[in-house]
Amino acid sequence: MNVDAPTLFKLFEAAISADYTTVRRIGGQLARKLAEEKDPEAAKALQALLRKRGVPLQASGYVEALPRDAGSRLPLVEEEQWPTTPLFLNEESSHTIEQFLEDAANISMLSEEGVSSRLGVLLYGAPGTGKSLLAGHIAAKLARPFYVARLDSVISSRLGETSKNIRSMFDFIPTKEAVLFLDEMDAIAKLRDDRHELGELKRVVNTVLQGLDSLTDDVIVIGATNHPHLLDPAIWRRFPYKVELRAPDEDVRAAMWLHFLYQDRDAEASHARLLARLSAAMSGAEIEGLSLAARRRSIINKQPPNLPHILLAIDAASDGVPRLPAGHELSPEERKRLARMLVDKGDLPQTEIAQMLGVSRQMVHRYLREEKDGE
Numbered sequence: 158m159n160v161d162a163p164t165l166f167k168l169f170e171a172a173i174s175a176d177y178t179t180v181r182r183i184g185g186q187l188a189r190k191l192a193e194e195k196d197p198e199a200a201k202a203l204q205a206l207l208r209k210r211g212v213p214l215q216a217s218g219y220v221e222a223l224p225r226d227a228g229s230r231l232p233l234v235e236e237e238q239w240p241t242t243p244l245f246l247n248e249e250s251s252h253t254i255e256q257f258l259e260d261a262a263n264i265s266m267l268s269e270e271g272v273s274s275r276l277g278v279l280l281y282g283a284p285g286t287g288k289s290l291l292a293g294h295i296a297a298k299l300a301r302p303f304y305v306a307r308l309d310s311v312i313s314s315r316l317g318e319t320s321k322n323i324r325s326m327f328d329f330i331p332t333k334e335a336v337l338f339l340d341e342m343d344a345i346a347k348l349r350d351d352r353h354e355l356g357e358l359k360r361v362v363n364t365v366l367q368g369l370d371s372l373t374d375d376v377i378v379i380g381a382t383n384h385p386h387l388l389d390p391a392i393w394r395r396f397p398y399k400v401e402l403r404a405p406d407e408d409v410r411a412a413m414w415l416h417f418l419y420q421d422r423d424a425e426a427s428h429a430r431l432l433a434r435l436s437a438a439m440s441g442a443e444i445e446g447l448s449l450a451a452r453r454r455s456i457i458n459k460q461p462p463n464l465p466h467i468l469l470a471i472d473a474a475s476d477g478v479p480r481l482p483a484g485h486e487l488s489p490e491e492r493k494r495l496a497r498m499l500v501d502k503g504d505l506p507q508t509e510i511a512q513m514l515g516v517s518r519q520m521v522h523r524y525l526r527e528e529k530d531g532e
């Protein structure tokens with residue numbers, strides 16, 4: 158039996174969104190097709206499968222009730238698991254977050270004294286700095302269910318549908334003592350393009366404001382955006398706490414390398430420090446990505462992570478995505494580049510550089526001299 162790609166995609170989408178009605182409908186069509194193609198056994202087996210009751214994704218069965226976009230049938234809000242990976246923050250950001258968590262934990266006491274404020278925090282910063290991860294950590298710390306609404310998926314191509322989506326998203330939340338995470342908030346501002354009717358942006362912004370104001374005090378709202386300057390000032394004001402997530406500083410980078418690359422083995426602390434000194438421009442997501450790539454290599458080759466290769470990838474990362482060089486011996490060119498990098502930014506004595514590159518100290522000396530002459 159041939160199944161065309163669009164049907165397959167529809168089937169997968171329905172399966173992943175636990176949309177059993179669509180799964181059954183497509184399954185029924187396929188069973189009929191099997192019968193027509195003179196395969197009654199297979200048709201019967203498929204029909205038997207389709208009669209089974211679908212298992213709800215969560216025992217509570219809430220999945221069925223998630224508000225969805227009328228056109229795409231995608232859920233507007235989803236409950237996500239608390240993250241299991243650790244979060245590394247610069248001191249300044251973690252200080253603000255600590256304060257926010259303390260307020261959140263003592264909200265009833267604060268409101269009795271009349272000094273509570275809305276529990277809203279806006280996270281802003283470049284991609285891959287840990288905004289989404291931090292939102293999950295806040296939910297975990299407060300032991301609250303974590304509801305994620307990605308504003309870009311709430312925006313519908315159908316006129317008028319976006320505001321309706323936003324309303325049903327907010328209507329869904331007040332029933333739970335939850336953390337509501339509004340991710341990718343700048344998607345709203347993107348409505349300012351010419352595809353949309355002029356009044357739509359205004360309407361959508363208003364609906365978001367009404368939604369935020371309608372939430373009871375026990376709902377914690379976290380917003381995230383890469384472009385805070387695109388955010389409507391009235392939305393900006395609804396979040397009493399604002400935390401900028403910056404690129405990780407050197408101490409945080411060292412902790413990240415130690416964790417993601419060396420799985421917190423203390424013996425590797427000096428390597429992690431060296432990597433931190435040399436990876437000034439990298440985000441948390443990039444450090445994690447490169448670390449995992451290097452660990453995959455090291456497992457396959459049954460060798461410890463190849464530090465020179467990682468350093469070369471960091472060096473190349475300044476003009477794009479960090480990529481490990483293919484598993485080969487270092488070329489003289491690469492050794493030279495590394496020697497220069499380690500002397501200039503790594504602050505490493507030449508004997509250690511020689512050891513790392515597997516050459517003599519004299520050789521390192523020569524590399525550095527040749528580099529200079531070549532300039």
Ligand SMILES: Nc1ncnc2c1ncn2[C@@H]1O[C@H](COP(=O)(O)OP(=O)(O)OP(=O)(O)O)[C@@H](O)[C@H]1O
Pocket residue numbers: 242243244245246282283284285286287288289290291382383440441442443445
């Ligand atoms: N500060 C950090 N501490 C630990 N891990 C981090 C950190 N920043 C990024 N990561 C890693 O990178 C991944 C991606 O980060 P995350 O999705 O939280 O970034 P983001 O700021 O939300 O990015 P975007 O703006 O693209 O949505 C995380 O799941 C985590 O594994």
Ligand SMILES: [Mg+2]
Pocket residue numbers: 288289290340381
């Ligand atoms: Mg994110």
